[in-house]
Amino acid sequence: MRLLRRPDGAGALRLAVASSGDVTDHPVVLVHGMGGDHSTWRSLHRELQTAGRSVVSVDLRGHGRSAHAKSYGLNDFRDDVAFVVDELGVEEFDLVGHSLGAHTALRLAMTMPGRVNRLVLEECPPMPRDQADLDEQIAPASNLGETVRGILAAASNPLPLLRFDHSLPKKVAPQFEVTDVDWWRRLSTVTTQTLVISGGDASFLPPRHLRALAAALPDSSFQLIDAGHSVHRDRGQEFSSAVLRFV
Structure with missing residues (x-):
């Protein structure tokens, strides 16, 4: 585990990163x-290592060993990951x-189109x-089944x-409670080859x-794995196989 310090106002924000292999070689x-x-x-980290890929895994601000922060804007998370790959x-x-x-x-792929080769959402x-x-409240959330699996x-x-x-959560959720048509327009600028994975009807989403999202991206495919919101956790082997085939 490596701790990076991103300049943040008068101080610095601690960001934790786990990695394996030569991370400068297309991780x-x-x-x-x-x-x-x-x-x-x-x-997934273990499967990627076995396949010979280097891996970088980030703890977002407010999570894991990264610091808690005053601001949890959607672009803050994006900029933190951008800082990590640059650093x-x-x-x-x-x-x-x-x-x-x-x-x-x-959001990162929108701002780094030449650096993100393949994207799995x-x-x-x-x-x-x-x-x-x-009205449908399509924001990060949990239904009863997901809550039980999470526990x-x-x-x-x-x-x-x-x-x-x-x-x-109380700081992030309101950001998904406003319309943003421009966000949808900017999807057309994402030339990165993308795989969109849905957890099916068991998910709150x-x-x-997700089919609409895939359709709005210029070079994307859609895959449904009926597992609920956390596909990588509840159908791990199937998820890892899909990712490994794609990347």
């Missing part, structure tokens, strides 16, 4: 979802994100387009939950929204 960068940390990618000397990389981490990854919450989207996962790996800044 796979992993970005976890809300309430997780780098350890939630252990299975590590990474030029080109593949990028895998889950939920809030997938949304972060997509697992259960990526899109910005609302209109009042119908707002069981926390019992075997409690550290992410213990280290998590529990003020974060209806698959049709």
Whole structure:
């Protein structure tokens, strides 16, 4: 585990990064979802290592061993990951994100089109387009089934939950409660080859929204793995196989 310090106002924000292999040689960068940390990618990290890929796994601000912060803007998460890859000397990389981490990854791909080679978006919450989207509340959340599965996962790996800044969800959720048509327009600028993965009807995020996201990206494919919101956790082998085939 490496701790980086990103300049933040008068001080510095601590960002924790786990890595393996030569990270300057086209690594796979992993970005976890809300309430997780780098350890939630252990299975995929191991599979990528076995396949000979170098890996960088980031703890987002407010998660894991990264510092809690005053600001949890969606672009803050994006800029933190951008800082990490720059600080590590990474030029080109593949990028895998889950939920809030997938949304972060997509924002990063919008600003680094020449550096992100392949992009995997697992259960990526899109910005609302209109009042119908707002009414549906398609934002990072949990339904009953996901909550139960999350509790069981926390019992075997409690550290992410213990280290998590529990003020974060209330600061992030309102950012998904405003329409952002421009976000959808900017998807057309993402030339990165992209795989959009949906967890199916068991997820709080209806698959049709992820199909719409895939359709809006110029070079993308869509895959449904019926597992709920945390596909990488609950259908780990199938998820890892899909990622490895793609990257």
